[in-house]
Amino acid sequence: MGEIKIINPGLLTLIEDAGRYGYQQFGVPVAGVMDSFSHRVGNILVGNEESEAVLEATMIGPQIEFAHEGVIAITGGDLSPLINGEPIEMWKSIYVKAGDRLTFGGSKNGCRSYIALAGGIDVPLVMGSKSTYTKAKIGGYEGRTLKTGDIIKIGKPGHALSTLKGRKVPSQYIPQYTNLMTVRVVLGPQDDLFTADGIRTFFSSQYTVTNECDRMGFRLDGPEIEHVDGGDIISDGIAFGAIQIPGHGKPIIMMADRQTTGGYTKIGNAIWGDLGKLAQSKPNDKIEFIQTTVTEAHQVLREMEEQIASIKKACTARQVIGTRQFQLKVNGKAYEVRVEEIR
Numbered sequence: 001m002g003e004i005k006i007i008n009p010g011l012l013t014l015i016e017d018a019g020r021y022g023y024q025q026f027g028v029p030v031a032g033v034m035d036s037f038s039h040r041v042g043n044i045l046v047g048n049e050e051s052e053a054v055l056e057a058t059m060i061g062p063q064i065e066f067a068h069e070g071v072i073a074i075t076g077g078d079l080s081p082l083i084n085g086e087p088i089e090m091w092k093s094i095y096v097k098a099g100d101r102l103t104f105g106g107s108k109n110g111c112r113s114y115i116a117l118a119g120g121i122d123v124p125l126v127m128g129s130k131s132t133y134t135k136a137k138i139g140g141y142e143g144r145t146l147k148t149g150d151i152i153k154i155g156k157p158g159h160a161l162s163t164l165k166g167r168k169v170p171s172q173y174i175p176q177y178t179n180l181m182t183v184r185v186v187l188g189p190q191d192d193l194f195t196a197d198g199i200r201t202f203f204s205s206q207y208t209v210t211n212e213c214d215r216m217g218f219r220l221d222g223p224e225i226e227h228v229d230g231g232d233i234i235s236d237g238i239a240f241g242a243i244q245i246p247g248h249g250k251p252i253i254m255m256a257d258r259q260t261t262g263g264y265t266k267i268g269n270a271i272w273g274d275l276g277k278l279a280q281s282k283p284n285d286k287i288e289f290i291q292t293t294v295t296e297a298h299q300v301l302r303e304m305e306e307q308i309a310s311i312k313k314a315c316t317a318r319q320v321i322g323t324r325q326f327q328l329k330v331n332g333k334a335y336e337v338r339v340e341e342i343r
Helices: 036-045 196-204 272-279 294-316
Strands: 002-008 013-016 054-058 063-066 070-078 081-083 093-096 101-104 109-117 151-154 180-187 206-213 217-221 232-237 242-245 252-254 261-270 286-291 320-330 333-342
Touching: 036 054, 036 070, 036 109, 036 272, 036 294, 180 272, 180 294, 196 261, 196 286, 252 261, 261 272, 272 294
Parallel strands: 180 286
Antiparallel strands: 002 063, 002 151, 013 054, 054 109, 063 101, 070 093, 070 109, 081 101, 180 261, 206 217, 206 286, 217 252, 232 261, 242 252, 242 261, 320 333
16 A cells, blocks of 8 residues: 655646446446546556556646655656656656655646556545546545645555566557547438538538537537538437537537537547547647548457557566576586576
């Protein structure tokens, strides 16, 4: 067991895990991390279950003091992490000592960083999840964003710290975040309520992320998308990545803290494999949509799962970190003995 102390919470730092599933029928949103890929990889780096809770920091990272030694990893957007004022490498597991401080210098790319801690975050499960949903004040730490002075308990790591530090994600698997995102979209379920010109406009235009972008959804600005007869429907379910087009014709992309149902037409849904990079977009970033199929979306998802499996294999592979050789004599016979130190 260990603890961390929040010296400064940054702009918005929350405890989030894979999400709260099975309760949307009761009006409870899924919540959970915005960028699932970064979340899962961070946990792999520190030896946790992939679904374990992490700290999600947005735009301006927190200042954290470690009360005990541990291993951490920072993934997602690059907010310039430092330990005791010295830059540290992202997408790599880092050993920290008692008294060390983690700070962030500012955003270089992306929007959200994920801080994974070996042993996980020790907060109660609420409806099967540790995720914070602030509007209902449930989950996480007292159902709210973290504040200065908060003490967060950390679980006991499942592996010796010496075997966890130094794990690194191969460079070919590290996402690149830019100010122009291309997002693949499967049409539906209400694409028949848009004109042919409206659908052409959607797929041929560039949209800008407005200041109205948060964990619930991103409002975009750009050319208006034409409906056949208005943008209202009888409310139905809302998936992560659903793209609503209200009567004003401007897209709204629904994100992790989305409501469970909504009454605006949905022209399509961003595929799961693109939601992570979409979550890293920020105000004034540009988004272009391209049409894809369910079959292609499944293929992208398989490729992402294969990447995560490869990262896990690379991180947990036996590493020889030192060797020593000895000569032994047993019953008058000489033996050459080689000893390998591994992790």
